[in-house]
Amino acid sequence: MWLYLAVLVGLYYLLRWYRERQMVSHLGDKYVFITGCDSGFGNLLARQLDVRGLKVLAACLTEQGAQQLRKQTSDRLETVLLDVTKTESIAAATQWVKERVGDRGLWGLVNNAGTFHPLCITEWLKTETWIHTLKVNLIGVTEVTLSMLPLVKKAQGRIVNVSSILGRVAFFGAAYSSSKHGVEAFSDVLRCELQHFGVKVSIVEPGYFRTGMTDVQKSSEAMKQVWKEVPAHIKDTYGQKFFDAYHDVMKQGLSSCSTNLNLVTDCMEHALTSVHPRTRYSAGWDAQFFFIPLSYLPTSLADYILTRSWPKPVQAV
Numbered sequence: 001m002w003l004y005l006a007v008l009v010g011l012y013y014l015l016r017w018y019r020e021r022q023m024v025s026h027l028g029d030k031y032v033f034i035t036g037c038d039s040g041f042g043n044l045l046a047r048q049l050d051v052r053g054l055k056v057l058a059a060c061l062t063e064q065g066a067q068q069l070r071k072q073t074s075d076r077l078e079t080v081l082l083d084v085t086k087t088e089s090i091a092a093a094t095q096w097v098k099e100r101v102g103d104r105g106l107w108g109l110v111n112n113a114g115t116f117h118p119l120c121i122t123e124w125l126k127t128e129t130w131i132h133t134l135k136v137n138l139i140g141v142t143e144v145t146l147s148m149l150p151l152v153k154k155a156q157g158r159i160v161n162v163s164s165i166l167g168r169v170a171f172f173g174a175a176y177s178s179s180k181h182g183v184e185a186f187s188d189v190l191r192c193e194l195q196h197f198g199v200k201v202s203i204v205e206p207g208y209f210r211t212g213m214t215d216v217q218k219s220s221e222a223m224k225q226v227w228k229e230v231p232a233h234i235k236d237t238y239g240q241k242f243f244d245a246y247h248d249v250m251k252q253g254l255s256s257c258s259t260n261l262n263l264v265t266d267c268m269e270h271a272l273t274s275v276h277p278r279t280r281y282s283a284g285w286d287a288q289f290f291f292i293p294l295s296y297l298p299t300s301l302a303d304y305i306l307t308r309s310w311p312k313p314v315q316a317v
Helices: 002-020 040-052 063-071 087-104 127-155 174-197 216-229 232-238 240-255 262-273 285-294 299-307
Strands: 031-034 055-060 078-081 108-111 158-162 200-206 280-283
Touching (some): 055 087, 063 078, 127 158, 127 174, 158 262, 174 200, 200 262
Parallel strands (some): 031 108, 055 078
């Protein structure tokens, strides 16, 4: 019995390997719009797709980021400024894209722009931090997608939404994790609704990677600033020793982030160029071999594994 099961599993993965190796033809004629190209995953993906010969339309938040990207790429790549939290900016970028793709439509939309709030306990976060995180990571994704959707439908193209492994397993970073859980849900619904239009929707779930959002020094300073502003009555329930220990745990976690961003951008590229893209891509060894298996464990056991190294508040019962 086990032999038959092993053979079936082997055949399944062999078939999947064969299907996923089939690439879309005429990639040089296809336009891809990417948000958040100033740095990190978006910047690397823009350069990567440019090398592949695709027509890359890269959205950057700053002119400085746009200029640096243009210096590193071919004349095919074009940039536009985009703030995903502003409706008028999204509308202007959509019109800009429409003028370039014409009747061909937009083959690929990659919602990569994102932000990460300071690493801290949920009770320490200000309401405005929650609002900003959700506006960038979730509302921005939905508004950009809906604005660009007619162009993607015209090309029967692809939508690639960048979530996070914290969109699967949430145990810290409440606002960020909530936004990424929202991206997962939005993408799942969109995939079901757009299947009859020939549009494929993929989710990329990176593990821990070294980008601007996970810079150790900046994150450390942001944590200290948040703690400084925590109301006294809340701060008293945790204590300074708790913060110092929690700060060290978070710094240690950030220090272990992978520097190989290609593990993520290769997933994005495959979702855009494969005839049969996956619905979900788990990017990074930690995502594939720790967090995904962990998500299938009983919740109480997973909670223990994830938080066993955390300190206890001074007023813990």
